[in-house]
Amino acid sequence: MYRVILFDLDDTLYPRSSALMPSIARRIEQYVTERVGIPQERADELRSRWRTIYGTSLRGLIEEGYEFDIDDYLCYVHDVPLDGLIETQPGVRRMLLDMPLRRAVLTNSDAQHATRVLSHLNLLDCFERIVDIRALNFLNKPDPRAYQRALQIMNATAEETILVEDTPVNTKPAKELGIKTILVDHPYTDDADYCVSSLIMVGSVVNQILATGAKGTQN
Numbered sequence: 675m676y677r678v679i680l681f682d683l684d685d686t687l688y689p690r691s692s693a694l695m696p697s698i699a700r701r702i703e704q705y706v707t708e709r710v711g712i713p714q715e716r717a718d719e720l721r722s723r724w725r726t727i728y729g730t731s732l733r734g735l736i737e738e739g740y741e742f743d744i745d746d747y748l749c750y751v752h753d754v755p756l757d758g759l760i761e762t763q764p765g766v767r768r769m770l771l772d773m774p775l776r777r778a779v780l781t782n783s784d785a786q787h788a789t790r791v792l793s794h795l796n797l798l799d800c801f802e803r804i805v806d807i808r809a810l811n812f813l814n815k816p817d818p819r820a821y822q823r824a825l826q827i828m829n830a831t832a833e834e835t836i837l838v839e840d841t842p843v844n845t846k847p848a849k850e851l852g853i854k855t856i857l858v859d860h861p862y863t864d865d866a867d868y869c870v871s872s873l874i875m876v877g878s879v880v881n882q883i884l885a886t887g888a889k890g891t892q893n
Contacts, residue, residue: 676854676884678828679773679836680805682815683781683788686840687873688760688795690859697759701751702731709750710735710742729814729843730782736812744812752787756794763795769877770800774884779804780824780837782814803827815844821851836883838876842866854883 681687684695703717712720724734731751735742770777778801781788785806792798805824813820825832832852839845842865845855849867857866858873868879 675834676836677776677834678830679775679777679838679880680780680824680828681777681801682837682839682844683779683783683791684840686838686858687766687779687792687797688763689873690840692760694754694756694759694791697754698751701754705747705750706731706735709746710740729816730807732782732807733812733814748784748787748807752783752790756791760791760794762797763873765874766795767797767800769874770797772877773880775836775880776828776830777801778824778828779806780815781806784808815839816847818847818851821848821853836880838873839866856880 685692688694699721702721703714706712706720707714707717720734721731724731728734728737732744732747735747779788779792781804783806785804785808788804788806789798792801805827807814809827810820810823813823815821825835828835836854836856837845837848838856838858839848840858840860842857842860842863845857846865849855849865855866856868856870856876856879857863858870858876860866860869862869870876870879
């Protein structure tokens with residue numbers, strides 16, 4: 675029986691076409707240049723490499739031994755205005771509240787950023803908690819240990835949990851752990867159990883999962 679549904683935050687609870695994540699990417703490049711002292715011409719290259727290898731630039735900085743302050747990093751890179759970058763989507767709030775499941779956000783960012791984004795989207799009270807990078811002990815998706823930690827926090831098993839994400843690199847390890855996965859705004863891939871073209875379609879897929887437990891694809 676499914677009891678818990680975890681939602682990724684950025685590019686999942688608002689459209690991938692929004693300008694927020696590109697703005698954060700620019701802030702990351704500025705941070706590694708201005709605060710860490712990495713030459714500007716290498717900043718974008720390193721950010722892309724860290725994301726590929728470690729899942730996040732934060733993890734890359736930590737794993738590769740750079741000296742920096744984590745609190746300063748998280749504050750700096752998320753210091754972008756939200757007005758004009760992300761907007762509420764009709765029907766999403768009602769869809770979330772109608773789900774007969776415990777709802778939480780699972781994010782590689784920190785709770786401050788997640789709270790700010792969810793408040794802007796008028797979705798904060800739709801979730802019982804935010805499982806952020808600090809709660810994950812700075813393990814981040816797609817590291818399987820991040821999902822295992824999230825399950826412990828939610829007091830749920832993989833078989834009781836659904837994950838909604840926007841990237842197959844993050845759904846794949848969750849699926850391998852036995853979590854039911856829904857990929858948003860992405861074409862069909864075997865790295866997720868379900869693929870949907872928009873967030874609003876997640877509600878009908880969840881209803882199908884709860885009703886039948888069957889695997890499938892929604893386009």
